[in-house]
Amino acid sequence: MTEHGLPDGLAGPLAAWLPGQRWFAGKDRPIDAVRPHEPTVLVEGDPLLLHVVVDVVQGDRTEAYQLLLGRRSQPPEVPSTAWLGEDTGLYEASGDADLTAMLLEAIASGTRIGAVTFEPEPGETLTAGLRARPITAEQSNTSLVYGGQYILKLFRKLSPGTNKDLLLHRALQSAGCAHVARVVGSITGELAGKPATIGMLQEYLPDAVDGWAMATTSVRDLLADADRHPDEAGGDFAGEAERLGAAVAEVHADLAGALGTTPVDRDELDRTVRAMNERLDRVAATVPQLVPHVPALRAAFEAVRSAQLPPVSMQYVHGDLHLGQVLRTVGGWLLLDFEGEPAAPVHERHALRSPLRDVAGMLRSFDYAAQQLLVGAVEQEPEQVARALEWARRNRAAFRTGYAGAEGPVGDPLAHATLLRAFELDKAVYEVAYEHANRPDWLAVPLAAIARSTDGGE
């Protein structure tokens, strides 16, 4: 045991434990080394709570992840998967409500412990004394819900500076945007001697339903009733899809107003096409099923260079928009999680982008919602597939209509058909890599969409 409370030889157990965590972004590559930084003691004694940043070395990439580690003489009520090996005596403590209560207390009181600063947002008075439960959703980070009142997101992969999720939430809030949950506090640590956001506290909306759950329920209802078309089925989603399109356009307009835009010239479009081609090469090198589609995908990307494009501009965007990132509340749609693609390096996440990328992400998600009920089916019945695609077409169109009607910064997405198609296919290539690394059973979903689009279908 070192003086800081970490057992010697923790690197081995950590290297074995990390790939089993949903939020660990490096599952597709071997871990060469894990180097824990000096921990911050958040709660002293028994139980003990440590905040630990670990550098994970994978080939030429080193990423920093944060952990909350607990140790106590009385066994905690945490899942067996939280234990870091059999002999370390340490467990990942985000599920230990006795220990995580202090995080909210510390934000409410505004305090600094070692290198970690806890702060409420200016003017916020928080209710402390609430216990937390981790949410069970599939997540890239870890979120704790305090008494049904607040949700604290602990960012797992860290970078120096203000996390983009926090930055954009704050900007939208200042702009008076109705489509985000209020930020009420934050936690900041240190990375490479610079401040780095490690947590964001927001109001929790207990009655909200996520877009993915609503959309897939609608598809299930449709497929269960062979006699009806999507517009006749009880669970039709098109009205929601249209309102969602409008919400996304309003968020784009507010982000442009709050954080500015930059015009896109031909050079920028060339860089965009180059980046799409590079991603395609990278993914095709690791996922052989993508290889037959490479020529058609390249042609769709190259079409952007020669197309007559209406003027477009770049700005801060969501960066990884899909139906799991939106919540339907009684007051309308909210967008969540503005971090961007979890695998992208931080400078790429902060790069200004065309808002059409978010439109493309959401259009892809309607395809996912339609196709996911067919994942793992031994044999797909052509009639079911056709009906699911009909659902996707109807809701994709409704989303585009809602977006066009709300006067977002790019107007009608269909006015940018060549670019939009390229962005959708680029997103599908990203999804191929994501599914290959995380959910191989789902690989068929983006691959089928690529095949349909490049065969001349929608």
Ligand SMILES: Nc1ncnc2c1ncn2[C@@H]1O[C@H](COP(=O)(O)OP(=O)(O)O)[C@@H](O)[C@H]1O
């Ligand atoms: N303010 C909120 N109110 C209610 N539920 C929320 C709120 N924020 C997030 N959630 C739930 O938590 C899930 C994960 O949040 P998200 O920000 O997407 O985390 P991650 O970055 O880990 O993917 C969401 O899908 C949603 O179900």
Ligand SMILES: O=P(O)(O)O[C@H]1O[C@H](CO)[C@@H](O[C@H]2O[C@H](CO)[C@@H](O)[C@H](O)[C@H]2O)[C@H](O)[C@H]1O
């Ligand atoms: O929500 P995250 O930031 O963790 O996003 C990652 O995981 C998503 C899956 O959970 C993944 O989204 C893909 O699957 C969704 C259905 O589960 C679908 O709605 C999306 O359209 C599809 O891209 C996302 O790509 C990934 O970055």
